Amino acid sequence: MIELYTWSTPNGRKASIMLEELGLPYRVIAVDITKDQQHDAEFRKISPNGKIPALLDHESKDASGQPRRLFESGNILIYLAEKTGILLPESGEERTETLGWLFFQMAHLGPMVGQWHWFKNAAPEKSDMAIKRYREESLRLLEVMNAQLEEVPYLGGAHYSIADIACYAWAKTAVEELSEEETEAEVVSGLNPLLNWLKRVGARPAVIRGMQIPDDQQKEQAATRSSLRESLE
Structure with a gap:
């Protein structure tokens, strides 16, 4: 157990x-x-x-x-x-790609979206500079993911993997918050490969549970x- x-x-x-x-x-x-x-x-x-x-x-x-x-x-x-x-290839290019996107989430996507959320919603003192910095970096990271998902159906390549699991909830959070921002909503709405990936992953029964x-x-x-x-x- x-x-x-x-x-x-x-x-x-x-x-x-x-x-x-x-x-x-x-x-x-x-x-x-x-x-x-x-x-x-x-x-x-x-x-x-x-x-x-x-x-x-x-x-x-x-x-x-x-x-x-x-x-x-x-x-x-x-x-x-x-x-x-x-959910993790034993060897080869798809394994290194999967691990690369896993560490992308841990080193970049999670920390940047997390900092943006904190400065926007929880910081005891508002910092417009910090909010702008982390919002823009969060959007940039979504654009990086979008470029990958224009080429392949999942972040690691042809198959769903731990890279998708790692990035899903963070990307979902960022997309939802950016969609509420008047200055960013239009850009987010144009990230079609990313948005389609979110729908595809989010519809998996295990993800829902x-x-x-x-x-x-x-x-x-x-x-x-x-x-x-x-x-x-």
Whole structure:
């Protein structure tokens, strides 16, 4: 059994979509980042940087005989793909392309869209310079994806992969927010390969299910427990 520690963010949904695509049995433990539960000492034993998602794989043991911990979303996607032999080519150009777009998301798409969202919606002091910078960079990254998707149906090439899973929720978030911006909406509406890819990936049953994790009941459990240890016992 796999335990998934997650919340309803684009990073968290990478892991739940992946698990749904693979059909692996897993248990969800919601970590409410709006209440700083990611800083719980028990959670930090699983995710040293205090970030979701994280996994405990009870089918695989670490050197001390404990369930193997997996932290950092890209690491989780690669681990699960290699564990099952699915959604990551074993070798060749499509593998390097897939990994390239996976790291594109982790190094660029996620951080830029995340910073834009924070400065736009959560920063205690508004910074027009920061909002403009991260909005424009988010749009540029979508245009980079769009250029790739003009050539191939999926980011890694001919086949759906962990690169698409990694980028989907972040690109969806960016497109939705940019579509609300009067100055950017027209540009976004012209990114047809990207928009078609979002529809195609978003229609996959596993993606639909994964985007709903954690569900309302799992969030309620996070709200009522006194510590993460309750979920571990």
